[in-house]
Amino acid sequence: MKYNLKLSNNTTIVTVLFLSVLACFYLAKALNSPSVVVLPNLLEKHIQCQTRSVSNTQSFNVHVPVKKLAEALAQKLCSDPVLAKQFGLVNVYWSGNLAEQIDFIAKGLADLTLSKDNVMKALMAESTYSYKAVIGYPEYTSFFISNREKPKLEKAYFLDKKIGLLDYPTSRSGHIMPKQTFKALDIDIDALNIQYVTSHKILRDKLSSGELDIIATYWNEDDEVHFSKNYITPTGSNISGSKWYLKMVSDNTELACSLQSLLHHVAQETGSSYFDSVNEYWQCNTFPYEFLGERE
Template sequence: MKYNLNLSNNTTIVTVLFLSIWACWFLAEQLNGGQALDFPPVMQKHVQCKTRSVSNTQVFSVHVPIKSLAVSLAPQLCEDPILAKQYGVVEVWWSGNLAEQIDFIAKGLADLTLSKDNVMKALMAESTYSYMPVIGYPTYTAFFISNREKPKFEKAYFLDKRIGLLDYPTSRSGHIIPKKAFKSLDIDVDTLNIQYVSSHQILRDKLAAGKLDIIASYWNESDERYFSKNYITPIGENISGSKWYLKMLNDNTELACSLQNVLQRVAKDGGSSYFNTVDQFWQCDSFPYNFLGES
């Protein structure tokens, strides 16, 4: 009888489990109208658009550090007539993770990328995949910026402050340099009240709204409309700006010149005076177009 009782209990458990699973499936079918459930990806990290060459399946791949830049850049690339003669699809990927950026460059996955010259040199990307600069941003100074007092470069000063940094670790002014500054003051970053945001503009918005006490960023002359130049403290000088690099496996000079115009336009549309002046690396006024070199 003991054996039969155990067998009966096991049969009951199996039956209950089966009925529970069937009931869940039936409920899902009814709620979903009999259609298969479609779960979206957890994180979409690229934007895609098509050029006017609808029959062309060639993909122009781009890598940038932040989503907002990807969203503004993609449609302008797809509308470019020179790029449309060579490619049918544009994909702009974004990630502030240095390891992912290195993956795109070291494997030659990106046709166009925004990167630092020291990263490109370390990966020998220019010699391996013929990456060449298209435009570059000027050198700049990184600051701690406040809206109520001049930030003090002292350990105790930062301990009770709400500090704003960028959430992508390849940014020098918004991430790397301020963290080096904290380390030089023997401050454990984990003990600080740091808010990470996705752009320099969001840092400024939060500072102006009183949601942050200090931010780390570069300084624009236009910033004086909202903040005082007396309330900034330099933490790094003569920082080389990023550059846009195009993979030039072919002597594709027309595309380089066309991209030079597109990228300069996108930079100016960003609303920051820092991007109003860029270094151009291509002579595009008259044919034949040619590379001017780097200063």
């Protein structure tokens, strides 16, 4: 009887191990299946438009962090005469999820993307897919901003405040730096009253209306129209701005120069003084056009 019990136990163990291995096999197969890709998950976060080259089936794919930027960019790209000579469709995807952004860059899915240089370097995107910077935004300082008092970097100060952050995990000023500050102050994020929004403008609107007590963002000189410069507290300085990167598998210098001008105009249309001094990385005044390098 004891022998049978031991045999039964051994059989059970072998069966469980076999089923575990089998489950792992099918899980690995599913994860490596071509059907498991990021793009289908982003179809709802996607704008498509057609260039004047209606018979051209080539698509120009773009990845940006927020919907508002995707909307501002799509029609301008479809109207660009240089891009229209090469592509028939423009697809602009948006997502603030870092994993999805990494997928677009690491797999070379994006022809044009807005990203941080540290992300591009970590993924070796410049050597793997020949991504080159087109324009870059200047360094900046991140702040907590209030409209009634100067924010204090003290644990007790934040516990009863309505705090606004960006729902964009790769944003330094609106997400990363404030959370690093909370961690340094030994504050449990779950204990805070945090509202996540999709843009810096919405943060400012909610602070002005009294819906929020503090927001995490950058400071513009034109912010002083609505807020006091005495009521801002820095959370980080010399933060590198984002850059637009174009996949340059071929020496497509005309497209790079056309996009440099287009993206500069898109930045200026935001009305923010921050974008008045963007860094341009291409010499486009005389032919042959050439890459100048990422000089700040």
